[in-house]
């Protein structure tokens with residue numbers, strides 16, 4: 001049994017996401033405590049993006065309740081959710097390739113315009129490469145740098161909860177490690193993190209706690225170290241390829 005987490009920053013209770021007659025997420029409940037680094041792991045189509053997109057207000061939430069810092073945000077629009085303090089780095093990174101690095105970052109400051117200069121400086125300190133390349137078209141950055149840009153842009157709105165949807169997608173193992181190390185450093189600094197990953201092992205090495213999703217259901221929940229140590233159980237839900245480290249990823 002996973003330990004109780006208090007106080008909760010994000011509380012998802014009995015959430016369903018439907019796409020017409022298809023179900024993306026079924027009766028999902030999870031909690032992310034203040035300052036926690038929580039991973040969502042599961043194979044293709046397990047419902048990771050459905051869950052994160054629902055919290056961000058990007059897909060319909062047909063049943064259930066989402067509470068953020070004590071406020072019911074279930075029916076709020078995405079811009080209201082961003083203002084409340086939640087940022088999402090979407091799957092595929094969502095950067096605008098024909099705009100400069102700096103312009104992409106400033107888009108993330110839309111709801112925090114007064115603090116844009118200070119937040120830009122913070123992002124540049126976190127990812128010096130984004131400072132060096134500030135005038136370059138975002139589409140010409142490497143995959144890893146584009147992921148840093150996606151994280152940087154999400155940080156420009158000063159979130160209290162940072163959600164990342166499969167940041168490691170298509171990246172070489174060393175770059176994945178670097179990205180996860182940065183996310184873990186943000187968590188250590190007090191940021192609350194909810195991160196989805198198909199490659200469970202890497203995420204579990206960095207997270208405090210994790211939920212395992214399978215075909216739209218949360219089937220397992222435990223501390224990351226307990227899940228890492230429970231190979232039989234994890235293999236049953238995720239399969240061998242998801243336990244293996246990211247050896248097959250592209251550079």
Ligand SMILES: Nc1ncnc2c1ncn2[C@@H]1O[C@H](COP(=O)(O)OP(=O)(O)OP(=O)(O)O)[C@@H](O)[C@H]1O
Nearest residue numbers: 019022023024043044045046047048049050051198
């Ligand atoms: N826009 C959509 N329309 C119809 N069905 C969808 C849509 N988005 C997701 N689904 C379905 O919902 C289920 C959950 O998908 P979701 O994208 O949330 O999973 P995931 O864990 O993020 O997968 P992946 O690892 O491939 O990103 C899948 O069966 C998927 O086919």
Ligand SMILES: [Mg+2]
Nearest residue numbers: 048049050091
């Ligand atoms: Mg997904």
